[in-house]
Amino acid sequence: MTTCTPQSLPRPEPAEQSAELLWNAVSAADEYTATKLVLRMLDEGAGPESVLLDVIAVVQGRVGEEWAANRISVAQEHAATAINDRAVAAVSVHSAARTTATRGRITVACVDGEWHGLPARLLAETLKLRGWQVDYLGAQVPTPHLIAHLHNTRADAVALSSSIATRLPTAHAAITACQAVGVPVLVGGAAFGPEGRYAKLLGADIWAPDARTAADRLAEGALPRPGADHQQFDDLPHLADQEYTLVARNSASLVRNVFTALEDAFPAMRSYSDLQRERTAEDLAHIVEFLATALYLDDEELFTSFITWTAQILVARHVPAHGLPPALDLLARELKDLPRATRILRAGTHSLASAPFTAAGNIA
The missing domain is CATH 1.10.490.20 (Phycocyanins)
Structure with a gap:
């Protein structure tokens, strides 16, 4: 019987090549091939975080670009997003036995009215890989229910995601409500503008342009909890x-x-x-x-x-x-x-x- 040493393990394909292969499967609505490809990447030694962020997230970005250019229909965009979500789930299941929660607890949710849940899902899975206990609440989370969840779990922080700018007034209310119960808020997503210009305006404690940066920022140290006397400055006098x-x-x-x-x-x-x-x-x-x-x-x-x-x-x-x-x-x-x-x-x-x-x- 032969054994496979670390030196003889097959070398994982470059992320760009893997992303192209996944795109071919996703654009053909071939869920089986897409999932099989992701699992093969992991078995061949690709890091699960890289598979999530350098392959699946890249392909999802291309899905949006293809829809905007009218090269795929809304139905095809929805199917592709569903397959990418299934691929994320495959990475999560494959990596579950290898990850242990050694850090704090983070709640990840989309702002109420925000139905693009995949960016938040990618963040949630990345944080799990980094050792956080994560409560992923999904898309369109009403603020009162989010606050009730925070009361029940005593999360160390909440990460709010929004891709659509029209949800920013709702995001502002959610940020304020989370801070009012003593939970700091990290925000991300295209809704918060170039360089996160609206994140600070709406009072968020921290902004990150992507899941990897968000995980890095959280790893730097615990975000300070807003005190009982925390007040929102009136940055919107207009x-x-x-x-x-x-x-x-x-x-x-x-x-x-x-x-x-x-x-x-x-x-x-x-x-x-x-x-x-x-x-x-x-x-x-x-x-x-x-x-x-x-x-x-x-x-x-x-x-x-x-x-x-x-x-x-x-x-x-x-x-x-x-x-x-x-x-x-x-x-x-x-x-x-x-x-x-x-x-x-x-x-x-x-x-x-x-x-x-x-x-x-x-x-x-």
């Missing part, structure tokens, strides 16, 4: 003008009014199919929601980035983007008495005029 509240509370009527005005301005809209009308209303609802969030943060760049991204998404789907500026102008008329809102909408219109689109709405 909310006193009530513009955010007015836009958020009246979003449905704003969408209706702008939709009707667009029909008057563009009679061809009256012949839209039910699906086209529904999609147009959804686009208007997203515009209003992002405007409200920009008002909450007093950050017009959040809105201009969203509106130019929306134009790119439309163009990728062969939908002319030239309908966006009139929609912003009509919304500005509805909100003419709100100076911050009209300023942000004007900035959005300017960003579209400066973007490399042709008159037909195609990228030049």
